[in-house]
Amino acid sequence: MLTGDLASRLAAVRFRVDTACVEVGRPAGSVRVLLATKTQPAVLIREAFELDAASGMLRGENRVQELVAKGPELADLGIETHLIGPLQTNKINGALGWVSCVESVDSLELGERLASRLEAGRVLNVMVQVNVSGEPTKHGVAPDDGLPLARGLAAIGGLRLAGFMTIGANTPDEDAIRAGYARLRQLRDEAVADGLAERLELSMGMSGDLELAIAEGATIVRLGTAVFGPRPPVN
Numbered sequence: 001m002l003t004g005d006l007a008s009r010l011a012a013v014r015f016r017v018d019t020a021c022v023e024v025g026r027p028a029g030s031v032r033v034l035l036a037t038k039t040q041p042a043v044l045i046r047e048a049f050e051l052d053a054a055s056g057m058l059r060g061e062n063r064v065q066e067l068v069a070k071g072p073e074l075a076d077l078g079i080e081t082h083l084i085g086p087l088q089t090n091k092i093n094g095a096l097g098w099v100s101c102v103e104s105v106d107s108l109e110l111g112e113r114l115a116s117r118l119e120a121g122r123v124l125n126v127m128v129q130v131n132v133s134g135e136p137t138k139h140g141v142a143p144d145d146g147l148p149l150a151r152g153l154a155a156i157g158g159l160r161l162a163g164f165m166t167i168g169a170n171t172p173d174e175d176a177i178r179a180g181y182a183r184l185r186q187l188r189d190e191a192v193a194d195g196l197a198e199r200l201e202l203s204m205g206m207s208g209d210l211e212l213a214i215a216e217g218a219t220i221v222r223l224g225t226a227v228f229g230p231r232p233p234v235n
């Protein structure tokens with residue numbers, strides 16, 4: 001990809017996000033962009049973050065393998081990096097070397113294992129991944145289990161409950177997608193009312209549906225193809 005293309009796509013994405021905010025009466029700039037960088041080479045990721053240094057974008061990787069492989073090449077940029085894909089126990093140490101937040105926590109057991117591997121004094125941000133659509137291919141706990149898991153994670157030393165994450169329903173039915181995002185927001189509101197944290201993130205919305213997610217209160221949208229173009233299929 002040419003640098004000019006990347007710069008204009010980043011600008012277009014920022015404009016799209018800010019426009020979506022303003023349309024629902026939220027301040028422009030109130031939603032952060034997390035660049036989903038799976039399958040993208042480190043040089044291209046570096047270029048994106050250097051072009052967009054001022055906006056405070058986050059980075060998300062799905063696979064620990066890619067985190068570890070690209071980590072050293074990107075370390076000097078100091079990008080806040082999140083794991084947004086499933087985490088197997090045997091990959092925990094690899095992941096912890098490269099992320100400040102695991103967005104994909106879907107069990108208390110995973111939370112406990114993460115905490116047990118932290119160096120003394122380190123605090124890891126975690127989000128509860130919820131499967132709002134109920135699609136069997138998606139990870140995450142059922143919506144009814146989201147609050148109990150959030151309570152459990154908030155009580156584990158070394159972990160800081162940072163929010164809730166979901167992948168929206170894979171359907172052209174916008175009402176169904178929005179209903180899922182509204183459910184995640186409801187969980188977040190309940191968790192805040194419960195005193196689990198003063199403020200919790202809502203990581204929801206991707207390239208195809210970020211407007212719906214922002215209308216329902218997203219604070220982080222995770223974007224890949226809107227910036228990098230279509231990905232080759234991943235197995």
Ligand SMILES: *Cc1c(COP(=O)(O)O)cnc(C)c1O
Nearest residue numbers: 036062084206207222223224225
């Ligand atoms: C790939 C990915 C995204 C970004 O998806 P796009 O449709 O490319 O914007 C967001 N979240 C997760 C968990 C992903 O795996």
